[in-house]
Amino acid sequence: MGAPSTPDPYQAIAQLGAAPLWRYFGDVLPAQPKPKAVPYLWRYAALRPYLHHFLETCSLEEAERRVLMLVNPELTEPPATTTSLYAGLQIIGPGETAQAHRHTSNAFRYVIEGTGAYTTVNGERVHMHPGDLLMTPGWHWHDHEHEGDAPMIWLDALDYPITNAFDANFFELYGERTQKSTVPDDLSSRQFIHGQLSPAWAVPHTSSSPVGNYPWAETSRAFDAIADDAVGSEVEGIILEYKNPLTGGPVVPTMSCRISRLRPGFRGARTRRTTSAIYHVVRGTGTALVGDQHLDWTDKDVFAVPPWADFELRNDSGTEDAFLFSWTNEPVLRALGFLREELPERGSQS
Ligand code: GTQ
Numbered sequence: 254m255g256a257p258s259t260p261d262p263y264q265a266i267a268q269l270g271a272a273p274l275w276r277y278f279g280d281v282l283p284a285q286p287k288p289k290a291v292p293y294l295w296r297y298a299a300l301r302p303y304l305h306h307f308l309e310t311c312s313l314e315e316a317e318r319r320v321l322m323l324v325n326p327e328l329t330e331p332p333a334t335t336t337s338l339y340a341g342l343q344i345i346g347p348g349e350t351a352q353a354h355r356h357t358s359n360a361f362r363y364v365i366e367g368t369g370a371y372t373t374v375n376g377e378r379v380h381m382h383p384g385d386l387l388m389t390p391g392w393h394w395h396d397h398e399h400e401g402d403a404p405m406i407w408l409d410a411l412d413y414p415i416t417n418a419f420d421a422n423f424f425e426l427y428g429e430r431t432q433k434s435t436v437p438d439d440l441s442s443r444q445f446i447h448g449q450l451s452p453a454w455a456v457p458h459t460s461s462s463p464v465g466n467y468p469w470a471e472t473s474r475a476f477d478a479i480a481d482d483a484v485g486s487e488v489e490g491i492i493l494e495y496k497n498p499l500t501g502g503p504v505v506p507t508m509s510c511r512i513s514r515l516r517p518g519f520r521g522a523r524t525r526r527t528t529s530a531i532y533h534v535v536r537g538t539g540t541a542l543v544g545d546q547h548l549d550w551t552d553k554d555v556f557a558v559p560p561w562a563d564f565e566l567r568n569d570s571g572t573e574d575a576f577l578f579s580w581t582n583e584p585v586l587r588a589l590g591f592l593r594e595e596l597p598e599r600g601s602q603s
Pocket residue numbers: 318320340341343395409410411
């Protein structure tokens with residue numbers, strides 16, 4: 254009797270599919286979040302020539318989508334932008350089509366350059382203009398077609414790191430390259446974006462927003478309507494959330510999309526949050542202090558803010574507003590009870 258004769262009990266238990274908690278305790282139950290993702294800034298002006306290079310050298314018959322993934326230096330296999338979010342820059346040329354497919358992951362696009370393309374989402378053509386936010390909720394068929402005369406570039410966002418964390422992702426090709434148009438163009442946006450007056454006869458049964466496009470024209474009107482009267486958030490200025498008009502909730506169950514206007518000289522309060530966030534500079538020049546990084550952003554750049562990093566935003570122009578489009582995984586954290594925020598300068602916690 255007595256102890257088993259194996260020389261190393263640690264090896265023995267490993268072979269039996271067990272591990273000593275005491276060697277992993279700080280890894281599995283850290284005192285505070287220890288994200289692998291790091292703060293990072295992607296320069297649009299540096300990446301844009303490569304989008305054009307691949308437009309010339311890589312056809313959409315070769316590539317399902319012509320996208321440069323924005324890869325966090327610490328999240329390379331598989332690539333992701335933050336632990337739970339993905340962003341990519343997609344380019345499509347005049348006359349091209351990106352074939353129809355669908356996946357479990359929720360997606361959306363924020364248009365950067367060009368006009369003349371549309372995405373067909375479950376049979377509805379949704380037209381794109383700079384500053385528009387286009388929704389492709391999970392399991393909706395979508396293909397892109399470009400009828401304009403100059404390349405179009407947009408920012409893609411998907412929640413695949415979340416879907417894949419649960420091994421819950423499915424992907425399917427439609428079978429034909431593009432979908433036929435089955436409803437009037439842009440119908441969902443026209444019907445549902447004015448959420449205080451929604452059609453009572455056609456309530457979609459989905460937890461995602463029924464709006465195909467939140468156009469820049471409406472965003473701009475929303476800012477104009479509150480003009481200089483709004484106090485705004487001390488962290489992110491005049492920040493508006495794109496809403497699912499039927500629920501008042503976020504546009505998709507996993508991600509919340511926002512647009513903020515930072516007045517000239519804006520200096521945000523420092524915060525840290527358990528959410529991950531990605532920011533896209535619609536217009537302007539400023540600074541994001543993220544963890545120990547000092548990210549200098551300008552037009553069209555993208556930057557990543559990992560969980561629990563100190564975060565502070567500044568508009569470095571004394572005369573021009575800055576506009577930042579951003580999204581976070583807040584709906585997931587809220588649903589799971591993982592949401593936390595600390596504003597050290599105010600000594601406040603929530
Ligand atoms: O345009 O459907 O960046 O399916 C990644 C996956 C874009 C898209 C991405 C996609 C798409």
